[in-house]
Amino acid sequence: KQEVTQIPAALSVPEGENLVLNCSFTDSAIYNLQWFRQDPGKGLTSLLLIQSSQREQTSGRLNASLDKSSGRSTLYIAASQPGDSATYLCAVRWNFNKFYFGSGTKLNVKP
Amino acid sequence: EAQVTQNPRYLITVTGKKLTVTCSQNMNHEYMSWYRQDPGLGLRQIYYSMNVEVTDKGDVPEGYKVSRKEKRNFPLILESPSPNQTSLYFCASSLLRTNTGELFFGEGSRLTVL
Numbered sequence: 001k002q003e004v005t006q007i008p009a010a011l012s013v014p015e016g017e018n019l020v021l022n023c024s025f026t027d028s029a030i031y032n033l034q035w036f037r038q039d040p041g042k043g044l045t046s047l048l049l050i051q052s053s054q055r056e057q058t059s060g061r062l063n064a065s066l067d068k069s070s071g072r073s074t075l076y077i078a079a080s081q082p083g084d085s086a087t088y089l090c091a092v093r094w095n096f097n098k099f100y101f102g103s104g105t106k107l108n109v110k111p
Numbered sequence: 112e113a114q115v116t117q118n119p120r121y122l123i124t125v126t127g128k129k130l131t132v133t134c135s136q137n138m139n140h141e142y143m144s145w146y147r148q149d150p151g152l153g154l155r156q157i158y159y160s161m162n163v164e165v166t167d168k169g170d171v172p173e174g175y176k177v178s179r180k181e182k183r184n185f186p187l188i189l190e191s192p193s194p195n196q197t198s199l200y201f202c203a204s205s206l207l208r209t210n211t212g213e214l215f216f217g218e219g220s221r222l223t224v225l
Contacts, residue, residue: 044216046213052210053210093212099156103153104153
C-alpha cells in the first residue's frame, strides 16, 4: 500500500533556527515528490519539486532532498522566520493519475 | 500568469440544493483533479481527469459528479448536497509528464451545507 507519512505533526521553533521537516514514503518507485506550503484556510503553494532522478532541489532558504532507497525526503529551512509559519505538506507521485499526500507538519516560528 | 481559478471561494447552501464549483486552468494541463480537505483527514481525492472526456473516480467520489468538456475547465457538481459535504475543496492541475509534472492548486472553495 502506498503511503506518505510526515513526522512530527507539529513543530515550534524560535526565530533564526535552521530546521528539518521529514517526509517518508513506502515504495521507492516514485516519479516525483513535491513540497507544498499551506497557510490556514488557503490553497497549497508549491515550494519544490524533486524528480525521481534528482537528489535535491534548492530555492532560496529552502532545500529539499530525496533518498529513494530509504523512502525519505527532507525539507531544510535555513534561518527560519515568523513568516515561515504554516503547514508543510509533501506529495508523492507514483502513478499518472494520483498524488499521495502526507498529513502535514504544522510549523510555528516564534519571534 | 499561470493559475488555477476556482469559483465560488465561499458558499453556504442548504441540503438538496444543486450546486456547481467551477475550476479553470490556463496552463494547457491534461490532468485535473478535485480534492476535499477535512481536519484530521488530510487531502482526499474526489475525481480526476486525464484529458477531455476522460474522468475517473478518486477515493471519495460519492455524492459528486464531474465533467471535462474542455481542456481548461473541470467543474465539480453536487447534485444534492448534504451536511457531510461541508468541506474545503481544492482543484488542481498538472502536465501528464510524470517526472516533471508539477501539481498546481487553486485557492480553494469553502462550502457549508446546512
